[in-house]
Amino acid sequence: MLIRKLLRGRRNAAGTDSVRDDTGWESPRTGAQLLATPYRQQLLRAIQESTSLTAPVFGAYVKEPLQRYAERVQLLPASESHHHSYPGGMLDHGLETCVFGLRLRRQHLLPPKESPERQSSTGELWSVAVIYACLLHDIAKVVVDVDIHLRSGRRWCLWEGTIPDQYRVRYLKGRDYFLHAAANPLLCKEVIGNAGLEWLRSQPELFGLVMYAISGHAERSGVIGEIVSQADRASVAKSLGGKVSNIDKAPRESLQSKLKGAIRHIVTEKIRLNEKGAQGFVTAEALWLVTPLVPREIKSYLLSHGIEGVPSNESRLYDEMQSHGLIMENPDGRSVWKCSVEVGEWRTELFMLKVHKSLVWSGDEEPEVFSGSVGAIDVGESCEGCQLARQQRKDQEQGDKPAIPETLESQDDLEASILDIVTGGDEKAAPDMERQPSRNPDEGAEKLAGQASPGQSSSGEEFLAWLRGGLKNHKVLMNDSKALVHAVDGMLLVVSPKVFKRYCQEVSGEEKGWKEVQDSFQKLKLHKKNKDGGSFHKVKVVGPNKKSSTLSGYLVGKDDLMEEGKEVFDNPFIDLIDGKPEE
Known part of the structure; x- marks a missing residue:
């Protein structure tokens, strides 16, 4: 079956897809040529099989926009060092997102809250709208994130048309990582075309949802935005080698390569550099990253993308990085350096990791070096970071398990993969867990669980603040891959443990x-x-293939966790097993 085999094979290697000459210039190709690779042809067939459009209608309203999309993005990557960061990555990401989006669309009766007759008559337009939104959700990255240089010496912008000559691409320094969403509509007409836009406009509500979805207004994009978000994360997880059931049977990249990608992403997109209170400092010698803040960001990033085998113990994570040459050891042979950081009259001491700058930047992309100074302090036995590492290593010897999120049992079909993507797998809370006292808690547990003194926040309140903040900034996922929170029956299920x-x-x-x-x-x-x-509620998770599992957790009102006025749609894959909660 095509759908079962669709994403097992990787895309073509850059060498078979690229038409780059010996001097590094890429030659532009037609949309039909770009879509002619076996992998992309499989994706196109899957898109067509997921609709009920006649061949002429599919050709005019779907295939032609896909070809125009391919001609615009050519062999540009989807990112510099994150997902789909290879020649042709943007095209593959767009097509994959369409495939996932159409599979997810099957879980919805669209348009919502309409009669069966109306759903039957307009349902295919909603399917086409999903394709358009998935295709356009990232397209402006090729406009605002990169400079395209033609061999003639001219700089080219894609709103001028398709690339007319041999070209090279350079990523912009200091780019705004949120700008592409606002700029996506710039290329909407060029890709969808007049006929597609007129068809969309025949349903004003649907037209609005698509425009909101592609321009970054998730709170107004409704079910279209929800589908695009989930489909996007599925494609990203596939590219990064995350746990997406058996969707991709090809050999995975090593944890070493995942760590490299995570370090690049965190350094270039998440943390501040070279200023008072920054999390990283660039010197002529190396890149210094503050511990444990940055390593925890790296670990959180890997876990949130479903990467397996990430050590739960920080000292093991440091050992892993050191063994692969990603960080440089201090004179005592350990990973953590104690350093003095000075700029002007400001001075502080920090524990840091020393990273090769070439891991993050090529020579001409390096940022300016820190105007102050970073100097190593004699570590010795006073290094608290190293003492902590030694204690963690001792704990590790007693038994360390990789921090691998529990997931649904592997299933050899795309529908099960999507179910895993949306729910994050099956992890149950023990029914009597709330009644079990802690046995011999260690010092760290006591610190977390200590009773709040007057005027202090309890660990529960601090957790609540963390959860609210994570949902607001999307660091804590909802209704999505490896999600910790799911919307069900107008409330939120907080998955425990x-x-x-x-x-x-x-x-x-x-x-x-x-x-x-x-x-x-x-x-x-x-x-x-x-x-x-x-206290615990159970939900049943049912996928398109009718296979099911359960999740357990706390059921909390939306207003207790979400911003006021934030619209949240229920996860269509889950239902409460134990009925409505008590008021």
Whole structure:
């Protein structure tokens, strides 16, 4: 079956797709030529099989826009060092997102809240709208993130038309990573065409949802935006080698390559450099990253993208990075350096990792060096970071398990993969967990779970603040890949124990103490009781192939976790098993 085999094979290697000459110039190609590779032809067939359009209608309203999209993006990558960062990556990402989007669209009766007759008569237009939104959700990256230089010496902008001559691409320094969403409509007409826009405009509500979805207004994009978001994350997870069931049977890249990509992403997109209070400093010798803040960001990034085999223990993570030559050891042979940082009259001491600059930037892309100074201090036995590392290593010898999120049992079909993408897998909370006292908690657990003194926040309140902030800035995923929160029946299911383990990992670097944090959160009494008076609710997760699993967690009102006025749509894959909660 085509759908089952669709994403098993990787895209063509850059060498077979590229028409680059010996001097590094790419030659432009027609849309038909770009779509002619076996992998892209499979994607095109999957898109066509997911609609009920006649061949002439599909050709005019879908295939031609896909060809125009291909001609615009040519062999540009989708990112510099993140997902699909190879020649042709933007084209592959767009097509993959369309395939995932159409599979997810099957879970919705569209247009919503309309009669069966109207859904039957306009449903295919909504399917085409999903294709358009998926195709255009990232397209402006090739306008605002890169400079395109023609061999003639001219700089080319894609709103001028398709690339007319041999070209090279250079990523812009200091680019705005959110600008592409606002700029996506610039290329909307060129890709969709007049006929497609007129068809969309025949349904004003649908036209609005598509425009909001491609321009970064997630709060107004409704079900179209939800589908695009989930499909985008599925394609990204596939590219990064994340756990997307058996969607891709090709050999995975090593953890070493994932760590490299994560370091590049965090340094170039997430942290501040070379200023007072920054998380990183660039010197003539190396890049210095503050611990444990940056390593925890790296670990969080890998886990959020479904990467397996990430050490849960920070010292093991450092060892992994050191063994692959990603960081330089200090004179004592350890990973963590104690450093003095000075700029002007400001001075502080920090524990840091020393990273090769070439890991993040090529020679002509390096930022200016830090105007102050970073100097190593004699580590010796006083290095708290190293003492912590030694203690963690001792704990490690007693048994370390990789921080691999539990997932649904592997299933050899795309529908099961999407189910795994949306729910993040099956992880259950023990029904009596809330009644079990902690046994012999260690110092870290006591720190997390300690009773709040007057005027202090409890660990439950601190967890709540972390969860609210994470949902607001999308660091905590909802209704999505490896999600910690799902919307169901107008409320939010906070998946336990996964969410508490994730919190403890980010706060303390390890999962110890999560039970105490959970107990403290439960005492806030924000959750709804189930019909038996217990705290945990179970939901049934049902995929397109009717296979199912369960998740457990706390059911909390949306207003307790989300911004006021934030519209949240229920996850169509899950239903409460134990019915409505007690009021």
